[in-house]
């Protein structure tokens with residue numbers, strides 16, 4: 001379903017790679033004017049150029065979502081916003097609680113939770129003003145169950161889940177819906193690399209033997225589907241995993 005004029009702008013955080021970039025391409029193709037944000041300006045500018053060259057509409061805006069002043073400044077550019085996809089985030093490290101780096105835990109909370117809070121708070125007036133706004137929160141299956149070595153990321157994603165659930169309760173009656181998308185294993189080019197500080201061998205092990213992990217496009221597809229439902233339909237939560245993954249810790253790997 002094509003978006004109505006007042007709700008045509010879709011802001012996507014973390015659009016410089018993976019799920020965010022795929023979502024930007026898909027929402028642009030669905031008729032949204034996409035606003036791509038991330039810290040790496042060169043990458044979002046290149047993606048905006050690609051989307052515009054394909055005949056769709058995109059603009060790039062370099063933004064660190066943990067910088068509240070910068071987020072507030074960014075938000076002043078918008079009177080109305082139809083869709084906000086809170087996608088920026090990720091994991092750092094996989095050490096057990098006994099030896100994990102508290103700074104990594106802090107950073108994960110700062111990016112996944114406070115970053116999502118910052119952008120959501122700043123754009124909520126514009127989402128409301130659109131008369132038909134959608135806030136998407138990219139949590140994770142880590143937002144629902146833990147696994148060894150996952151403590152800091154799992155804690156942050158649980159908090160992001162709570163942010164989504166609480167916001168939905170608090171703004172009921174306004175023309176804004178809150179959609180949470182919780183993916184399991186998605187093979188994106190940077191997620192595991194970032195988690196392991198650029199260690200390619202450790203990153204590759206995450207997906208070793210898994211025939212078909214989800215792709216960024218698979219997740220973007222679920223996001224696009226949820227936001228293009230008629231305005232009165234609120235998809236509260238979508239949990240999406242590859243067939244080879246039955247839980248965070250039960251993954252089928254070919255030998």
Ligand SMILES: NC(=O)c1ccc[n+]([C@@H]2O[C@H](COP(=O)([O-])OP(=O)(O)OC[C@H]3O[C@@H](n4cnc5c(N)ncnc54)[C@H](OP(=O)(O)O)[C@@H]3O)[C@@H](O)[C@H]2O)c1
Pocket residue numbers: 013014015016017018019020037038039040041063064065066087088089090091111115138139140141182183184185186187188189190191192194216
């Ligand atoms: N891959 C998975 O298996 C998986 C599973 C479940 C959930 N998720 C979640 O899905 C989301 C996207 O994951 P992905 O796999 O696409 O990861 P990714 O490729 O590593 O992308 C992360 C994005 O977040 C942006 N980002 C990070 N910190 C930021 C900050 N402070 N300010 C602004 N942007 C920031 C990065 O851009 P810059 O570095 O340019 O700022 C990048 O565009 C994350 O929230 C992740 O936790 C991923």
